[in-house]
Structures are given as C-alpha cells and as structure tokens.
C-alpha cells in the first residue's frame with residue numbers, strides 16, 4: 001500500500017487578497033516539493049467535494065448557511081474582521097478540504113491507503129463550530145475525526161496538532177466529547193491565546209503543550225516525548241488525524257519557534273510508531289499553516305517522506 005495525497009485545483013482558487021499570508025502560493029510550493037522524483041511512489045487522488053452533512057458533523061447549520069450565503073461572486077468578503085476572507089473560489093475550496101479529509105479517512109479505514117496526506121487549503125484548525133477565525137472557515141481535521149466515529153463506527157479518534165498556533169477550533173469541538181482526543185504543541189504566548197496546559201477537556205481528553213518563543217529542536221522533542229506522545233498512547237486511538245502545520249519552522253515569519261525540517265520528520269515518525277502499535281498505522285494528515293515558502297516546502301517534504309516509510 002502506498003501513501004495517498006489528496007489534492008484539488010479548486011484549493012488554489014481561494015484567494016484572500018494580495019499580501020495575505022495564507023496565499024495560493026503556499027499550496028503551489030507544497031505541490032512542487034511533492035512532485036520531485038523522490039516522491040514518485042505517492043498515489044495522487046482528486047479530492048471529492050465535501051457534503052453539507054459532513055460539515056454539519058462539527059459546524060452549526062446556521063453557521064454553514066451563513067458561510068454559503070457570504071461567498072461573493074466577485075471581490076472579497078471578510079468573515080472575522082479581516083483575518084479570514086472569502087473570494088469567489090472559497091466555497092468550493094473549503095468543501096474540497098472537507099471532502100479530502102473525509103475521503104482520506106475512508107481510504108485508510110478501508111485499507112486502501114497506508115496513510116494519507118491532504119494537500120489542501122485553507123487551513124481549518126481555528127474554525128470553531130459557529131465561527132470562522134484565523135484564516136480558517138471549516139475545520140476539516142475535526143470533521144474527519146467525527147466522520148470516522150459516525151460513518152465508520154470508531155470509538156476513539158485522536159487529533160495531533162503541531163501547527164505553531166493553538167488549534168482552538170478543534171479543542172472547542174472536542175471539549176465535551178470523551179471519544180475524541182486533541183493534543184497540541186504550540187508557541188505561547190501567540191495567536192489565538194488559548195491552549196494553556198490547564199485546558200484539559202471535560203474528561204482529560206485535551207492535552208495542551210505550550211512552548212516558549214525561541215523553542216528549538218531539543219526542547220520541542222523533549223517536551224513532546226514527555227507529554228503529548230504518552231497521552232496519545234494512553235488514549236488508545238483507533239485512528240490518528242494530524243493537523244500538520246509547518247509554521248513552527250525557524251524560517252516562519254508569523255511565529256518565533258526554531259524547528260528544523262528534520263523535527264517534522266521526527267514527530268511524524270513518533271506518531272507513526274504509536275499508530276503502528278495501536279491502530280494498524282492509520283494516519284490521515286491534513287495541511288494547516290506554514291508561511292515561509294522554504295520552511296513550508298522543507299518541513300512538509302520531511303513530513304511526507306516520513307509518512308512514505310511506513
């Protein structure tokens with residue numbers, strides 16, 4: 001079995017405006033990296049369009065309707081004061097993100113794919129059940145996790161989020177749901193300001209690992225190995241979703257952590273080892289942030305290279 005990559009051209013047509021850091025160029029950089037000869041064994045798949053019922057697994061109907069109505073036929077519409085914008089291509093882009101994540105779960109649980117990477121944008125982990133936030137409109141990682149529970153009958157699904165920003169949206173969706181685990185490493189203080197270690201979820205199902213600005217490889221690996229990984233293992237997941245952001249890279253302009261490409265390979269291998277032990281290696285990884293072209297390409301290539309060595 002091979003590693004599958006879900007992608008769709010529509011994800012390039014969400015254009016939040018000149019100078020916006022969450023640009024189509026981010027995805028182009030990722031695609032260029034993954035089309036190098038060393039990645040020739042990847043199986044490319046067209047992301048299907050997500051369904052409204054899938055979005056409703058996490059988001060409130062009123063919110064979904066409001067987003068559908070907000071999509072402009074020209075120009076830009078701001079959803080949250082200017083950070084998160086919709087262009088004419090945004091609705092299809094976010095629905096392809098949802099479709100890719102759910103199809104990734106289907107492929108892994110059917111035993112068709114060894115594991116999956118969703119090369120999609122915009123990112124999703126800041127999107128709350130009833131609010132767009134931080135460049136995110138629908139939360140495809142949270143949706144994929146609930147899809148695995150509802151459609152496939154799983155009883156325990158985990159999301160591991162190593163984006164440099166706290167995944168407040170995923171945490172909000174999971175807070176009162178003991179069958180879902182959310183583990184996040186992130187810089188603190190930093191946007192969005194949530195993710196303190198004391199935010200543990202109603203059943204201890206949330207594990208937050210705030211890390212200081214300047215945090216580099218050694219501290220990151222030591223703290224992840226001491227807290228996030230043991231908690232993930234104790235949860236006994238039947239499937240692991242990864243919110244794979246690459247903005248903790250030392251080159252990233254929106255944060256101040258100092259990770260190297262190889263650190264993203266390291267955490268990927270550690271999560272894969274847990275998945276191999278507990279859930280037949282089932283991992284669906286979803287692109288989140290990363291705003292340095294070089295840092296995003298290098299970190300993402302290291303991550304997918306590790307996924308391919310299953």
Ligand SMILES: [Zn+2]
Nearest residue numbers: 163165247289
């Ligand atoms: Zn981020």
